Amino acid sequence: xxxxxxxxxxxxxxxVGLLSLLMAPRVRTAEGFFSGRDxxxxxxxxxxxxxxxxxxxxxxxxxxxxxILGYFYGIAGALAYSVYYGxxxxxxxxxxxxxxxxxxxxxxxxxxxxxGRVGSGCFNLLISLRLLTEVFANLLVVxxxxxxxxxxGYTGAILAVSGLTLLYSMTGGLRASxxxxxxxxxxLMVLIVLLVGxxxxxxxxxxxxxxxxxPEWNSPGWILLVVALLQVxxxxxxxxxxxxxxxxxxRSTTKRSxxxxxxLSALLILAFGLLGVFAGLQSGEDKDVLITLQRLLxxxxxxxxxxxxxxxxxxxxxxTLSSASKxxxxxxxxxxxxxxxxxxxxxxxxLGGLMLVFVGSKDLFDAVAISGTASLALTxxxxxxxxAGREVARWSFVANFAVAFAGAVLYFLExxxxxxxxxxxxxxxxxxxxxxxxxxxxxxxxxxxxxxGLKPKAVTQAPSL
Numbered sequence: 001x002x003x004x005x006x007x008x009x010x011x012x013x014x015x016v017g018l019l020s021l022l023m024a025p026r027v028r029t030a031e032g033f034f035s036g037r038d039x040x041x042x043x044x045x046x047x048x049x050x051x052x053x054x055x056x057x058x059x060x061x062x063x064x065x066x067x068i069l070g071y072f073y074g075i076a077g078a079l080a081y082s083v084y085y086g087x088x089x090x091x092x093x094x095x096x097x098x099x100x101x102x103x104x105x106x107x108x109x110x111x112x113x114x115x116g117r118v119g120s121g122c123f124n125l126l127i128s129l130r131l132l133t134e135v136f137a138n139l140l141v142v143x144x145x146x147x148x149x150x151x152x153g154y155t156g157a158i159l160a161v162s163g164l165t166l167l168y169s170m171t172g173g174l175r176a177s178x179x180x181x182x183x184x185x186x187x188l189m190v191l192i193v194l195l196v197g198x199x200x201x202x203x204x205x206x207x208x209x210x211x212x213x214x215p216e217w218n219s220p221g222w223i224l225l226v227v228a229l230l231q232v233x234x235x236x237x238x239x240x241x242x243x244x245x246x247x248x249x250x251r252s253t254t255k256r257s258x259x260x261x262x263x264l265s266a267l268l269i270l271a272f273g274l275l276g277v278f279a280g281l282q283s284g285e286d287k288d289v290l291i292t293l294q295r296l297l298x299x300x301x302x303x304x305x306x307x308x309x310x311x312x313x314x315x316x317x318x319x320t321l322s323s324a325s326k327x328x329x330x331x332x333x334x335x336x337x338x339x340x341x342x343x344x345x346x347x348x349x350x351l352g353g354l355m356l357v358f359v360g361s362k363d364l365f366d367a368v369a370i371s372g373t374a375s376l377a378l379t380x381x382x383x384x385x386x387x388a389g390r391e392v393a394r395w396s397f398v399a400n401f402a403v404a405f406a407g408a409v410l411y412f413l414e415x416x417x418x419x420x421x422x423x424x425x426x427x428x429x430x431x432x433x434x435x436x437x438x439x440x441x442x443x444x445x446x447x448x449x450x451x452x453g454l455k456p457k458a459v460t461q462a463p464s465l
Contacts, residue, residue, distance in 0.1 A: 002290035004145050004306040005299055006153065013310055016187065017164045020314070023183060024168035024176035033173030033339040034326045036248050043249045044178050046256055051185035052178050052319070053261035056241045057085065058188060058268055059134070059316035060141035060309045066269050069221065070276025071289040074213030076221025078273025083228035084235060085266040091236030092258035095246030097386050107243060108331045114385055115397045122377075122401045124332055127240045130371040131327070134320045135162075135353025138313040143357070145306045158357060161310060165317040166350045170343040174244070174322040184315040189268065191308040196271045198297050198304075199278050210277050220432045227432065230439050231372065233382055238375035240323040241316075324349040369415065370408040373435070376442040377404030380450040396453025400446045407442045411435055 027033045036044055044052070062081070069077030104110040111119035142161045147153030168176055199205055214221050236242050246254055279292040286292040294302050325342035328334045328349075335341035377400050384390045413419045415431045422434045 002288070002294045002302060003299075005303050006146055008303055009145070009306045009310070012307060013161075016184075016307075016311060017314075019183060020180045021164070021168050021171075023179050025172045025179065027172040027175050028339055030337045030339060030342075032175045033342045034322075034330050034337070036174035036178050038175065043253070046253050046260075048178050048182055049245060049249055049253060049257035050260045050264070052181035053088065053242065053245055053257055054265045054268070055181045055185040055188060055312065055315040056245075056319040057088075057261070057265050058185075058192075058312055059138055060313035061134075061137040062269060063272050063309060063312055064141055066273040067276035067279070067289050067293075069224070070273040070278075071280040071283070071292070073219060073221030073224070074277055074280065075211055075274075076214035076219055076225060078221075078270055078277055080221055080225035080228050081273055082266050082270040083225055083232060085262060085269055086228075086232045087236040087239070087242070088258045088262035088265065090233050091239075091242050091246065092255055094237055094382060094386060095243065095254065095258070096251070099247065100251065101389070102386070105247060106331055107237065110386070111381075114391070115394050118394060119397055120331075122398070124327065126238055126371060126374055126377075127327065129374075130238055131240065131320050131324045131349065132352055132356065133371060135317060135350065136356040138316050138320075139353060139357050141309055142313045145309055155358075157310075158354070161314055162317065162350055162354060165314050166321065166346060169318040169321045170346050173325065173339060173342050174248075177318045177322045180318060181315055184311050187311055188308060188315070191304050191311070192268050192272060195275060195297075195301060195304050195308065198301055199275050202278070202296060204282055204296070205278055206281070209281050210274060213277050213281060220430050223430070223432045223436055227436050227439050230436075230443060231376065234375045234378040235372065237378045237382060238371060240327055241319045244323050244326060321346040321349060370412055373408035373411050373438065373442070374401075374404045376407070376439060377401045377446060379443055380446040383447075384450045384454070390457070391455040392450050393453035393455060396449045400449045403445045403449070404442050407438045411438050 025032075025038075031037050031041065032039070066078060066081045069081050071077075073080075098104050098107065098110055102110055104113070108120040108123065111123050139158045139162055143149065143154040143158045146157035168180065172179070216222075246258070249257070275293065276289050279289050279296060282296055283292050286295070290302075290305070293305065325345040328345040329341045330337055335345065380392075380400060381397070384392050410419075410421070411431075411434065414422055414434050422437050423429055426433075426437050428434055428437065
């Protein structure tokens, strides 16, 4: 296990936490709590919205995943993970179409109009799973920085970060999340630039080695890149944090924030992935990216890395909690639309995430992948219903969701080694090759089901003379 300078980390993170608490406004209105507007009812500006979008996608688990993929699969792994950040482009397209063509204020409203309550119910199940696993996965990374699972440092760090984040999130809801995201994003950019700069200036860093680190075109990294390209259309629609930010500003600000978030987040995550590629090329006998980075870059780099992981986790947690409160109170209508109801929803969701952390296992960490695979059910919804504006039978939607969830569970079981159905059938062994097979099967099934369920276009008769 890598050694982080825990004492210095605690002092610096306490300062960041105190600043976040001081910056978080005390919001009393439902509009401010759920929509992020200030006391005068003004929408967030371009910089705030862009930084908030980026920092909620440059989260602790994503940083670690990018480094790990680069470490084991070279430049292909780093590029594959960066492709997912194309979700900001497809996400903007989806949001713009929903708001200005279909005239809806949230995704659930559109799904109810097209597929009834069963449509919004399936969608709410999917994004609830997404939100819970985000809380769980990011808290796991926080614990890992401060100790091995089950140790006092591990448990204390998780409780401290989740408690502090919950406190300032409950104070101001989405408004607090947006304001603190600006601070946290600024710090995160500085930390990533410093880390990458240390790697680039290292005497062992070799651009030619990095760029040729994935010579085999059938390597898992390139296969994952194909999977990412297939998932990048549906992926943003199942991320309520991104989607919520698509409905709170005017059309121009929203478009520009998504476009700027795309290039900035893709650049940052690719840079972090290059850290992993560099470490992988110098791994020697090591089998862990963090251990290799510590050996190559020393304690100062581990301090920067620890700060980046914990700050990004906190930033993602506050955004996740604000989206969870909106989901439960506004979108699902489970409480009165008030700041008090939102705070209660936040507390319940945080408690659910903590329960997953402390009763969880490797199985639950693998389960994080379920929501991304299941989100493929949304691809035909986007193509047929949102973009083409066609009416599709409700049974097609339900059957499509059932197939996608079944495929996601199958991947979970295959990845965990519980079953081996895909390998003998298709001659593939690596989990990413199996994921590609499942992804293609889900997409083809969904497109066929929606084609079969297409309703005839309404014919508008010309007025009689």
